[in-house]
Amino acid sequence: MxxxxxxxxxxxxxxxxxxxxxxxxxxxxxxxxxQKKFLTGKWSNDADLIINSKDLGLNNNEPLVTIQMNVDDDGSIDGEIISEGLCDGMPLTWSITFNGESPTFKNFVFARKFQVRQLVDGAMDKSPVVATLKLIEEDRKHKSLTFEVVDDPARMLPKKFTVAKDLPKFEENYKYLQEYCADSTLEFFKKRAIERKNTMHNPNPS
CATH class of the missing domain: 1.20.5 (Single alpha-helices involved in coiled-coils or other helix-helix interfaces)
Structure with missing residues (x-):
């Protein structure tokens, strides 16, 4: 027993x-x-004040980009991306999201993809994808990510760029880009107003 x-x-x-x-x-x-802890946070590419910027893979010749990411419990990513090129390409709104679906085990082998979307009619989840990025390199030691832009019909982003986490000038860069986007929207409406005025004065141009 x-x-x-x-x-x-x-x-x-x-x-x-x-x-x-x-x-x-x-x-x-x-x-x-x-990678919830690693990816969640504020990412940018301004190498100013970074003495070892080359270790991070940063390049000051790249256009300024800021990304904010939050990893949900299912691994999907909700975030925001902003740059001068994106604001000029989409001047009617600078509510531009950076999203990634829940990763699967195949992403241990194949690069993970992210979508850039523009707010349309008060909806983000069903808004059109304006660019697709592929994460091609991660440097956990230096907390940097390198993306390759695989689909960007309007050519709003560079073909490849690197961002690093919690850089000292993130808030300054983010504020600058917000102001740039506001100015871009204002210039868009000014330009349209001039075009309408010219059309009214010259309804049948020869």
């Missing part, structure tokens, strides 16, 4: 051990897949 109890206890202990290993393994896998 005691031998049977010992056998049952051994089996139970084995099952508990297997379950513990499985859940730990699963949690580690999803942590590496979702």
């Amino acid at each position: 005691s031998a049977r109890i010992v056998s049952i206890c051994t089996v139970i202990s084995l099952l508990i051990g297997v379950a513990t290993f499985y859940f730990q393994f699963r949690n580690d896998m999803y942590e590496n897949l979702y």
Whole structure:
């Protein structure tokens, strides 16, 4: 009888051990897949004040870009991206999102893709994708990411750019880009007003 109890206890202990290993393994896998702690935050590419900017892969010749990312519980990403090119290309709004679907295990092999969307009719989730980016390099040591732009019909973004996390001039850069976007919108409406005025004065140009 005691031998049977010992056998049952051994089996139970084995099952508990297997379950513990499985859940730990699963949690580690999803942590590496979702990268919630690493990706969530403020990213930009202004190398000013960074003495080892080359280690981060930053290049001051690249157009200024800021990205804010938040990784949801399912690993999907909701965020915002802003640059002069995006604002000039979409002057009616500078509510421009940076989104990524929940990653799968294939993303351990294939690069993860992100979509840039513009706010249309008060909806973001169903708004049109204006550009698609592919994450081609991660440097966890220096907290930097390199993206390749794989689809950008309006050519609003550089073909490739690198951003790093929590750079000292992020807030200054973000404020500058917000103001630039506001000016871009104002210039757009001024230009349209002039065009309408010219059309009214010259309804049938020869």
